[in-house]
Amino acid sequence: MQSTIFRFILKFSRREQILLLIFTALSFPFLYMSLDLPKTIINQAIGGQDFPRTVLGYEFEQIPFLLLLCSLFLSLVLVNGGFKYFINVYRGVVGERMLRRLRYQLFARMLRFPQPQFRKTSQGEMVSMITAETELLGGFIGDSIALPAFQGGTLLTIITFMMIQDWVLGLAAIFLYPVQAYLIPKLQRRVNQLRKQRTLKVRKLSERIGEVVVGIREVHANDTSQYELADFSERAGEIYQLRYKAYVMKFLIKFINNFLAQITPFFFYSIGGYLVIKGELSFGALVAVLAAYKDMSDPWKELLNYYQNMEDCRVKYELLAETFQPPGMLPENMLSADVVDDRPLLGELVAANVDLSEEDEVEGLFAGNLSMRLPLPQSVALVGEHGSGRERFASVITGIFRPRAGSVSINDVDVTQAPEAVTGRRTSYVGQQPSLRSGSLKDNLYYCLMHRPVTPKEYDEEEGKEIERKRHEAQLSGNSDADLAADWIDYQAIGVGDPDGLVERTLQVLNISGMSDDVYQFGLQATLDPQANPELAARVLEARHALKQRLEDPEIGSLVDQFDRDSYNDNLTVAENLMFGTPRDDSLQIDQLADNEYMRRVLEEARLTKPFLQIGRQIAEVMVDLFADVEADSHLFEQFSFISADDLPEFKSLLARTADSDLEQLEESDRRLLLSLPFKLIPARHRLGLVTEELKPRLLEARRIFCKGFEDGPPAVDFFDPENYSRSISIQDNILFGRLVYGMPRAQATIGALIEEVVAKLDLRRPITELGLDYPVGIGGTRLSPAQRQKLAIARSVLKKPDVLVLDEATAILDESAQKSLMGSLFEEFKGRALIWLVHRASLAEQFDSTVLMERGKCVAQGSYAELKEAIPG
Amino acid sequence: MDIQRETETLSKVPLFSKLEQSKLKLLAFTSELQTYSDGEVVVNEGDAADCAFVIMEGQADIYANTESGEVVVGTLMANQLLGELGVLTNAPRAATIRANGKVIMLRIGGEMFLRLLAENPSVALDVMRQLSGKLVLAHRQNEELQDRLHQLTGS
The missing domain is CATH 1.20.1560.10 (ABC transporter type 1, transmembrane domain)
Incomplete structure (x- = not known):
């Protein structure tokens, strides 16, 4: 630089x-x-x-x-x-x-x-x-x-x-120029110093903000928000002081200049x-x-x-x-060099005098340098306590950490010197906390194959010119001119021919890592545009009919409240019952319904306004009664109350004000408040006894009016139609075409199994799982459970098809049985390749071909688990 | 069943008998009323404990896993509380419980249950008493087993 x-x-x-x-x-x-x-x-x-x-x-x-x-x-x-x-x-x-x-x-x-x-x-x-x-x-x-x-x-x-x-x-x-030429730089130097300090302080402030964001749970869990605020204030104050001083100096300079x-x-x-x-x-x-x-x-x-x-x-x-020039930076060609020597890393691993310590680390952390010979391919358990340096060694093998001295070669390729095009493709590493990118599961899985653009994207003439212009501009700024829209996936490296082959392989890999079920579940929850994929939509409908037949069995049928245009559904909200479908825009969201003119007209037409006002008042009374003593920030409000903590006082005063007045005489704002409540009612769940049998026919009448619409026709709602795929509900809901009956714990499992059965019979599992691959994982993968994140990371590493897979306690988070089956399938998958596992329990080493015991940065014993059993501490 | 009747039933549960009506109502409203059919598993040994139950109607059996298979080690009757230990210790379920005949349970979420204890010393004390009873029983059983072990090993 x-x-x-x-x-x-x-x-x-x-x-x-x-x-x-x-x-x-x-x-x-x-x-x-x-x-x-x-x-x-x-x-x-x-x-x-x-x-x-x-x-x-x-x-x-x-x-x-x-x-x-x-x-x-x-x-x-x-x-x-x-x-x-x-x-x-x-x-x-x-x-x-x-x-x-x-x-x-x-x-x-x-x-x-x-x-x-x-x-x-x-x-x-x-x-x-x-x-x-x-x-x-x-x-x-x-x-x-x-x-x-x-x-x-x-x-x-x-x-x-x-x-x-x-x-x-x-x-x-x-x-007077010489005087100015002498004075001004002198003062400016002082300003420069202040600016420098300020920049460093701002960096520290950014660091703090970043840390608070990452550790926001700790802040809440330890009630340290006041401390964090004080800390922020302190830092901001320091920056203010520096800025203030800089201002004084800067304008002093201006003053002197003007004066002269x-x-x-x-x-x-x-x-x-x-x-x-x-x-x-x-x-x-x-x-x-x-x-x-x-x-x-x-x-x-x-x-x-x-x-x-x-x-x-x-x-x-x-x-x-x-x-930006710290010591020990990787040479540029480590990252950019393409593969020259395409030897697989499938021979003996020889580590010679590897210094595992880091720059400015405490001296004597490790007892010496590491040397060992390890025949590969085989499965190796790397055993050692915290501080044995085995994590560091694992990073060296996979090219993540470049040691200061020594070499590690596999099949005579020195991985400490090899470019990342070798280590990053022929080895793979899964740690305990894999990091994911925001994007879909698919994006995360294919990330490991995105080394270089493989197939350029086809453009028509117009687009081509635009791309050329972009590329030229990038070159003028010395930026990368690779086209991000090109196909970057290295199909060849994993032995598949095309995108279809890749999906096929991905599904296999998800099986290996034990994640298929999770992805299938995501797929069930996904929505589908029937126009984009009419064939799948038709098959889902077929599944709906097949399930419906099964639900004719009264034992099973009692677990599902099916969507039926002509009967009231106790397991849906009143709003869903009225619309009998899913609204496409926000004006018909449940919180907005009392303000929605169309809905109000429907209520009026069905002579439901008054009953709704009555029910609304009753709900308000119950809520005020139940939640009066609950503190405002309690989760109970969010989870259970029809009225938010903020609105509760308003409803309280409304009830007091209007206790004796005629509901029909209420002011519009009060009417709206009361009318907003009944829509949220799910009779089966809330058990308030407010949606009576006498009321139901009138609600059904309102449903008919709503669906038929007035002069302008009905609003944008995807109505529940037994013969049509509904685009705004999930695949699962499309198959079920109803709701699980409330308060039947076995419904979930029984119906889940039944759907599973139907899906299997109709060969839908694969396309549904495929849809699940588009599930967005959230920022840093936060929408996945820790176990799912881990399984995804393992699947990704397997997909890459590395010669050497290193797992650093990567399964510790999984439960016993998942761990066991994952281990089994990985052994099977990596036959003929190297599997190096930093086991989280020494006894797990028993299943490996050989075991290596590390202590304080050195390999102290090597052999089968039986031979080493005595030597392993703990 | 509606909230009103549930609240009445809850007030018959000894544990909750001293609670105010409005608190009982909130408890009922925030809990899920579940129906189990004969033999259906209510809690499974080893599962995470995120809730407690009160039996509203019917009875349920506690099963223990032994070498000779599952055996019934106890029966819970209407108005009894179950699953509270797991919520308190945050440990997995210690035993499997199955419905014996049709059972109606009120499932109280873990958070709500803890809140109930924190706000109502009388309920907390009752829970403590029940737990202590269980502890004494377990201790006694343990001593008996120790004795039998000694006899068997002949020392």
Whole structure:
């Protein structure tokens, strides 16, 4: 990385900066002409005589001459504006390109950081450095050369002009420059220091914010929010202090500068006046110099601003450069080199004198260097206590951690030196807390195959041009020009031919890692667009009919409350019963229904408004009674109450106010409040006895009115239709076409099994599981359980088809039986390849071909588990 | 059954007899009324314990796993509380419980149950008493078994 910002600017934008300079220089004569022309217009065209005049061989009378000069003036204005426009845009382009380049460089360097560096630099700091700290630099880079050249040039011109008028006065004008040149940098240094401290403090603040976000559960679990707030306040206060001091200094500089600039005229009046009186200087010259001096203040101010800005950017850049070249960075070609030697890592593993310690780690953590020979392929249990260095060794084998000394070669390929194109494809590592990307399960699984773009995407001519433009632009900023939309999946590496083969293989792999069922469940919960996949939708309908037949058995049928247009469903909300479908837009969401005109009209039409008001009042009474003593932040409100804690007082006062009044006479706002409640009622669940048998026929009548609609037809609702696939409910709900009856614990399992059976019979399991692959895992995989995350990570590693798979206590989180079956299938899958397992219980080693015992960074014993049993501690 | 009747039934459960009507009602409202058919598993040994139950109607058997298979080691009757131990200790279920005939249970969520104890010392004390009783019983059984072991090994 270039050590200063100017080196960076010159190295990557010299051509552009020169171009900017040239254009700036070119604009000068036009600028000068546009300043000079008005004088000509006034003196020659308006005030002049001797017409006609000859211009370029043509003769002009006074009026045409005036018009000629005026149009010349107009074109000069246009030309000047054009120059300014072009220069400004180009300056922006140069600045933004350089900013893009800088950010890219920082990010690329971050990818090359040695592992231990990430323990010293937090995520928050990284984000703040790459995004916020660089921002200012972009604006500066465009200005960096042209602005001082332009303003400096202007200033020099004016000074020269003054010198020519009178050298004494000229000297007087710049008499104080040396003082300023001495004082200002001195003060600026102080500002720089403050800026530097401030940047570091802001980084720490970002780090803190990042930590709080990650550890938000700890904050709540330990009631430390007040402490965190105080901590934040303290840091923000420190930053304020630094900023305040910097402001004081910065404006002190401005003050001194202004003051010195203002006292210069003092010399003009005194010395200049003296000279004029003595007759040594003409009066006109003094006036001209004074006018010129006034023009000097602008460029001077600009230059000072530039200077302060430059210093700020210089400091920022240097801080970045310092942070982004930690010792021990990976050489660039480790990441970028393609595979040259395509030998599989299927021979003996030889570790020679591997130093597992890290930079600035306590001396003597490890007893010495590690050496061992391990015939591969076979299954190996790596046993050792915490601090034995086995995790470190596992990272070395998989190329994640590059040791400071020693080598580990497998089949004569030194994995400590091999590029990641070898280690990252031929080995795989699963730790205890795998990290996932936000995206679908599929995105996460295929992530391990995204090494390089494999097949370029096909574009039509128009798109092709756009892509070419993007690529060119990326190159101009020194960014990666690989097309993200290309197919990056390396099908060949895992021996499948095409996307279909990949899906097939993925499903196999999910079986191995024991995740098939989870993905199938996700698939059942997924929605499907019947237009995009009519065939699958039709098959799901078939499943619905098959299930319906099974539900004719009264024993099973009693567990499901099926959707039937002509009967009221006690296991649906009143709202769902009325709509008998799922609304497509927000205006019919359950919280909005009381405000929805259509729904209100339906209630009116079915003469349900009054009963609803009554039920609403009854619900409000129950809720106020039940939840009066519950504290506002309790989960009970969220889970059970019809009325939120915030709204409870409002309902309380409503009930008190209207205790004796006629419901029909209520004000609209009160009516709305009461009407909002009955919609949420699920009779079977809430058991409040409010939806009586007498009411049900009227609700069904309302349903008919709702579905039929008025003049404009019904609103956008996917109605439950036994013969049609409903796009807004899940696959499972489409098959079930009903609700499980409340309070029947066996319903879940019984009906689940039944659906399973139907799905199996109709060969739907595979397409449904395939749909499950699109399940979004959430940020960092938070929508998956820890066990699912782990199984997903293992599946991903198996999918990659590595020669060597290293598992670092990767199954510890799974339950006993899942662990056992996973182990079995992995042994089976990795026959003929190497499986190195850092077992979380030494006794697990029994099932492996051989066992390696590590202690304090060394291999202390090797052999079968039976041989080593005595030596293993614990 | 509606909330009103459930509340009445709950008030007959000795554990809850001292509770105010409104608290009982909240308990009923936030709990799930479940129907089990004969032989259906209510809790399974080793499962996570996230709730307690009160038997509203019918009875349930406690099963223990022995070498000779499952054996009934106790029977729970209407108005009895079960599964509270797991919620308190956050440990997996210690035994399997099955419905004996048709049973209606009120399933009280773990959080709600703990809240109930925290807010009502009389209920907490009752639960403590029941648990102590179980502890004494277990202790006595343990001593008996120890004695028999000694006799068998002949020492």
